[in-house]
Ligand SMILES: Nc1nc2c(c(=O)[nH]1)N[C@H]1C(S)=C(S)[C@@H](COP(=O)(O)OP(=O)(O)OC[C@H]3O[C@@H](n4cnc5c(N)ncnc54)[C@H](O)[C@@H]3O)O[C@H]1N2
């Protein structure tokens with residue numbers, strides 16, 4: 476039996492970042508940038524006003540001085556009016572400061588105040604002498620032309636995308652989202668919403684995985700549910716594509732474990748137990764074209780745990796992320812329970828402030844009943860630990876929105 480870390484290493488050795496593609500900014504949210512993007516110009520681009528007011532020459536603009544307004548400069552103007560002695564230009568926030576001016580006097584610091592009309596006044600009186608350069612945002616004071624606006628490896632969120640736009644980029648080279656197909660197997664499975672007859676249950680693994688795949692920043696290429704029939708599964712398997720194929724069920728030793736029967740030895744796919752609870756029976760490998768194939772055990776909690784420990788990090792690696800795992804925290808156990816000395820135990824749990832309460836599956840009268848709908852974390856107990864006591868510090872992996 477191999478350890479969780481050994482299985483992860485095998486998976487991650489096959490999960491190299493997908494070749495970058497050029498995408499428009501509007502389609503780049505959440506992607507990982509594959510190149511340094513440089514500022515095409517200084518930022519700000521030109522000396523511009525940080526206030527609505529008057530562009531003045533310092534020499535003229537003393538307390539009580541009357542200045543003649545010779546130009547009107549809205550944002551977007553191309554004008555660069557000359558200013559002679561005793562002259563000023565009305566200027567709005569963001570407009571280029573005339574070359575002749577060396578300060579801006581805000582509207583409030585003039586006799587006319589903020590009552591700005593569509594046409595500028597002929598004369599204004601300065602109420603307070605401005606400091607040199609007052610309210611002028613200087614060209615390049617944030618970034619120089621040619622400097623790195625966003626570095627390779629950055630994850631493109633709102634700040635990074637707006638920086639790219641300011642830098643003059645319309646498209647970027649980024650690693651694409653991995654495309655994922657999901658095949659749930661089991662003759663007992665019916666579509667959600669159907670009425671099960673004896674022996675049947677609603678299919679939920681592909682529902683869980685579809686959401687988790689998209690939460691992890693990947694795209695769905697196809698989702699299928701098939702009965703435990705080797706020929707049907709073969710056809711389903713041949714019909715799907717993607718960078719990753721995830722199958723659930725049929726990975727163990729049962730008489731109808733068709734996934735293992737069909738895929739063991741296909742490409743580099745092998746099956747074997749991993750020292751974890753739940754999620755022990757695992758199959759993994761790659762096809763000749765590099766597609767990653769995960770064969771997860773069918774139990775819904777086993778699927779959730781396997782996704783978090785193996786599939787999600789692989790999807791992140793394919794998408795070019797350096798950080799593959801969610802951060803873990805340490806919290807106090809809200810109850811006591813047993814673990815297995817020889818297996819890593821991963822339990823769905825409710826994290827509530829400083830305490831974490833796992834969902835225990837022993838079914839005893841004292842086991843806390845935890846609704847799957849309230850799960851917001853996993854508790855991870857390493858191999859070698861047999862008893863967890865109430866109050867013990869335990870490792871917790873909070874599940875949350877990917878952008879948090
Ligand atoms: N004799 C042994 N039996 C089992 C062993 C073993 O070592 N020896 N291992 C057990 C462990 S651990 C696990 S985990 C399961 C894994 O079995 P499979 O991967 O073959 O999964 P299935 O039998 O297909 O399903 C298990 C369970 O989960 C339900 N299920 C499956 N798919 C779905 C789905 N898409 N949606 C909702 N529920 C699903 C299924 O009905 C079963 O109840 O094997 C043990 N057995």
Ligand code: MOO
Pocket residue numbers: 751752753754755756772774776777
């Ligand atoms: O892998 Mo199983 O029961 O350990 O879910």
